[in-house]
Amino acid sequence: MNRWSRAARTPMGLTGLTLLTFVLLLAVFAPLLWGDRADAVDPDNLLAGPSFAHWIGTDNLGRDLFFRVLVATRLSIELALAATVLATVIGILLGSAPVLLGRRLGRPITALVNILVAFPGLLLVLFFAVVFGVGAKGAVLAIGLASAPAFARLCQTLIASVSELDYVAAARVAGVNRLRILIRHVLPNIAEPLIVNITISLGGTLLAFTGLSFLGLGVQSPSYDWGKLMQDGLAGIYVNPLAALAPGLAVIIAGLAFNLTGEAIAGAFGVTSPRGLIHPVRRPAAELGAHVGQELVLDVRNLTVAFPGAAAAITPVRGVSFSLSAGEAVGVVGESGAGKSLTALSLAGLVEEPGVVDADSVTFAGNNLLQGGQDKLLGTSLAVVFQDPMTSFNPAMRIGAQLAEVGRFHSGLDRRSALARAVDRLHAVKITDPERRARQYPFEFSGGMRQRAMIGMGLMGTPKLIIADEPTTALDVTVQKQVLDLLQQVRREQGAALLLISHDVSVVADICTRVLVMYAGKIVEDLPASKLRVDGGAQHPYTRALVAAVPDMTTDLTEPLATILGQPADPSQVGKGCAYAPRCPLASAKCAERDPSLISGANGHRVACWHPGAPLELLPTGEVVAR
CATH class of the missing domain: 1.10.3720.10 (MetI-like)
Structure with missing residues (x-):
C-alpha cells in the first residue's frame, strides 16, 4: 500500500x-x-438549445x-x-x-x-x-x-x-x-x-x-x-x-x-510470494579428505566454442582439456576475454545459438554432456554460481521462493518441503535468521548475503560440481573472505569439486589445489596452486607476468607496478602461431609460426610454451621483459 x-x-x-x-x-x-x-422523448423540445x-x-x-x-x-x-x-x-x-x-x-x-x-x-x-x-x-x-x-x-x-x-x-x-x-x-x-x-x-x-x-x-x-x-x-x-x-x-x-x-502508478506495481516457511533442518558436515580423488567428476577433452563472424568463424574457446576429481578445487585465471566464463557456460549448456559447442568428449559424473541433458543435471548435481548476484536473482520474487523453485522442479518437492529446504540452505550458507530472510526480496540483502544466497541456491540439490564464475566480484575484501571460506566449507560438507573462475591470482592460489591459466581461448599452463607464487614454479611467461602484476607485502613501493606489454588477443585475429607471441618478451620466430601444444611434465604440470621457464625481469617502467 x-x-x-x-x-x-x-x-x-x-x-x-x-x-x-x-x-x-x-x-x-x-x-x-x-x-x-x-x-425520454420530448416532442415539444426538438433540437432545443441550452437552457436551465x-x-x-x-x-x-x-x-x-x-x-x-x-x-x-x-x-x-x-x-x-x-x-x-x-x-x-x-x-x-x-x-x-x-x-x-x-x-x-x-x-x-x-x-x-x-x-x-x-x-x-x-x-x-x-x-x-x-x-x-x-x-x-x-x-x-x-x-x-x-x-x-x-x-x-x-x-x-x-x-x-x-x-x-x-x-x-x-x-x-x-x-x-x-x-x-x-x-x-x-x-x-x-x-x-x-x-x-x-x-x-x-x-x-x-x-x-x-x-x-x-x-x-x-x-x-x-x-x-x-x-x-x-x-x-x-x-x-x-x-x-x-x-x-x-x-x-x-x-x-x-x-x-x-x-x-x-x-x-509506474512505480506502484508489486508481486507476492508464498509465506509460511518452517524452520531449517541441520545436517552434519563431512571431511574434505575423505572425498578428494575418489572419483573423476568432470573430464573435458578438446572443447571448442565458435560463433559466426563476418569473414570466418570466431573461436573464443580453442581446444580446452582438463579434468576435476571429487573434492578438488581448480581455479581458472586469465585476462578478460580469455574464454574463462565461456568455457564454464558451455559446460553448463548455457551457450545459446548462434554459438556452437564441440569437443572430443565432455563427461560429467558419467554423463556425456555433448548429448545434452544439462537441464536435468543443473540444480541437482551441477551447480552454477553466477558473477553478479543482484542480476542473478529475480528482483520481483522473494529469496525463499526462488530457492524453493529449484527444489520443486528438480527434486520433486512439494511447495512446503521446497520452502523448508530453501530455509535450510540459507542457514547452511551462514545467513542469520534464515526464515525471516527467506521472505525478503533481493534488494533487502547486502552484496555478500546475495552471493551466499546464490551459493545456497546451488546447494538445493547435492552438487558434485560447483562452477563459481567470479563469485567475489564487487565485494569488499572482508566479504570476499567470507564467501571464499563458504565455498571451502561447501567442499568439505558436500565433497563437491569446485571450478573457480577469477581474475585474482592470489585468491585462486589460496583456495584451489590446481590452477588453469587461459589466454586467447586456450589453456597455456596447468600447474599446482602451491607452485604459482614460488620462484621457478610457473613456467609460462604469461603466468609469471600475471603473478608479477599482483602486488604483495614485499612489493617495492618506490618502483612502478608490473604490467604486461600490449593488449589481450582478439579472438577474431588469432594467427597460426602462439597467441601470446605479440606480447611475449621471449617470443622467437618459431613462436610466430607454430602454436605450442600443452605438454605434460612432472606432477601433472602442463605448459604450452616453446621457451618454458626462461628468466624474466622488469624494466624501470614496470613492464615484464626477458633477462
Whole structure:
C-alpha cells in the first residue's frame, strides 16, 4: 500500500486518480441514475438549445443531451477496455514468441510484427474495420488488432532486456520451463512499463473508438457512445455547438484520467510470494579428505566454442582439456576475454545459438554432456554460481521462493518441503535468521548475503560440481573472505569439486589445489596452486607476468607496478602461431609460426610454451621483459 499511497500523493497521481475515479463512477452509476431521462422523448423540445431545463440542449427527438453524454460513459469505457485487453493479450503473445518458441521459431513472428508496425495505425484500423464490418464488435476487433503490433514491439524490447539477465539464466539452470519463466520471471519484471503503456493506450483507444463512431463505422443506433453523439451533433454545430463539443470534452477528460494515472502508478506495481516457511533442518558436515580423488567428476577433452563472424568463424574457446576429481578445487585465471566464463557456460549448456559447442568428449559424473541433458543435471548435481548476484536473482520474487523453485522442479518437492529446504540452505550458507530472510526480496540483502544466497541456491540439490564464475566480484575484501571460506566449507560438507573462475591470482592460489591459466581461448599452463607464487614454479611467461602484476607485502613501493606489454588477443585475429607471441618478451620466430601444444611434465604440470621457464625481469617502467 505504501507504493500506491506515494503515487496518489503526487500532484499527477492525485489529479489522475481523481479524474479516473470520477469517470469510472459515471460509467457504473450514470445508466442507473439517468438512463430513463436520457432516453425520454420530448416532442415539444426538438433540437432545443441550452437552457436551465436542458443544460446542453436536446437532439432531434427531444432527448436531453447532457444526460446522454453521462450515460454514454459506460459504453465508451467498456469498448475501450475491451479493445485494449485484446491488443494487450495479442501483443504479449506476439512479443513473447522468441521466449516461448525459441529464437528460430520466434524470428518469423518477430519479422511479422516489424512489418505490421511499419504500417500507419489509422490505415490498419480502417482496414480491419472494413474486414470485420460496421458496428461495435467490428470496431473492437479492428482497434484491438491494429494496436497489437505496437504493443508486441514494446513487449519484445522489454522482454529482450530481461530475458538475458542472470536470474533468468538461473531459472533455466533450475530447469524451469519456458512458459513459467515468462510468467514468473520475465513478465513481473516488465510489468511497470506494461501497466503504464496499457493505461495510456486506453486513452488512445478511447479516442480511436470515438473517431470510428464519428465516421459511422463504430457504434450504431439505437446504442450510442461519445463518438456517436458527436456525429449526431455535427449537423447543428453552428446552431448548438455544445451538442458536439460536450462529448468531445468528455473524451478529453477520460483520456487525461487514463494517461495521468498511468504515469502515477509506474512505480506502484508489486508481486507476492508464498509465506509460511518452517524452520531449517541441520545436517552434519563431512571431511574434505575423505572425498578428494575418489572419483573423476568432470573430464573435458578438446572443447571448442565458435560463433559466426563476418569473414570466418570466431573461436573464443580453442581446444580446452582438463579434468576435476571429487573434492578438488581448480581455479581458472586469465585476462578478460580469455574464454574463462565461456568455457564454464558451455559446460553448463548455457551457450545459446548462434554459438556452437564441440569437443572430443565432455563427461560429467558419467554423463556425456555433448548429448545434452544439462537441464536435468543443473540444480541437482551441477551447480552454477553466477558473477553478479543482484542480476542473478529475480528482483520481483522473494529469496525463499526462488530457492524453493529449484527444489520443486528438480527434486520433486512439494511447495512446503521446497520452502523448508530453501530455509535450510540459507542457514547452511551462514545467513542469520534464515526464515525471516527467506521472505525478503533481493534488494533487502547486502552484496555478500546475495552471493551466499546464490551459493545456497546451488546447494538445493547435492552438487558434485560447483562452477563459481567470479563469485567475489564487487565485494569488499572482508566479504570476499567470507564467501571464499563458504565455498571451502561447501567442499568439505558436500565433497563437491569446485571450478573457480577469477581474475585474482592470489585468491585462486589460496583456495584451489590446481590452477588453469587461459589466454586467447586456450589453456597455456596447468600447474599446482602451491607452485604459482614460488620462484621457478610457473613456467609460462604469461603466468609469471600475471603473478608479477599482483602486488604483495614485499612489493617495492618506490618502483612502478608490473604490467604486461600490449593488449589481450582478439579472438577474431588469432594467427597460426602462439597467441601470446605479440606480447611475449621471449617470443622467437618459431613462436610466430607454430602454436605450442600443452605438454605434460612432472606432477601433472602442463605448459604450452616453446621457451618454458626462461628468466624474466622488469624494466624501470614496470613492464615484464626477458633477462
